Amino acid sequence: MPRLLSALFLTSALALSACSDSGAEFVGTWRQASVREDGITTRYTFFADGRAQIVVRPPAGAAQTYGARYRVEADSLLTLQDAQGAERFVARVTGDTLRLRSPVTGRRTMLYRVGG
Secondary structure: OHHHHHHHHHHOOOOOOOOOHHHHHHOEEEEEOOOOOOOOEEEEEEOOOOEEEEEEEOOOOOOEEEEEEEEEEOOOEEEEEEOOEEEEEEEEEEOOEEEEEOOOOOOEEEEEEEEO
């Protein structure tokens, strides 16, 4: 998954969610705060059972959907994993805003809640 996650994070940011009671605030659907220069938008849905779905939508053509599992540790260290590997992010929810930071690259991403 590092290739997939890195590509998603670099192209639109990667949202994560929690599967424990302390991470319930992450469950729902989130959209990136801004559209990329190339017009690609991304939505992330995190389910209470630990599943995640990432939908990458180009301005033209079919959307691509990715599935993964996620978990939260220490209320803010989020891990997304599939058969290819795992990647971690530091996440903070304030109201309907989710802020992510990659501890590896330092990249920051902001997402807004659109459903729950």
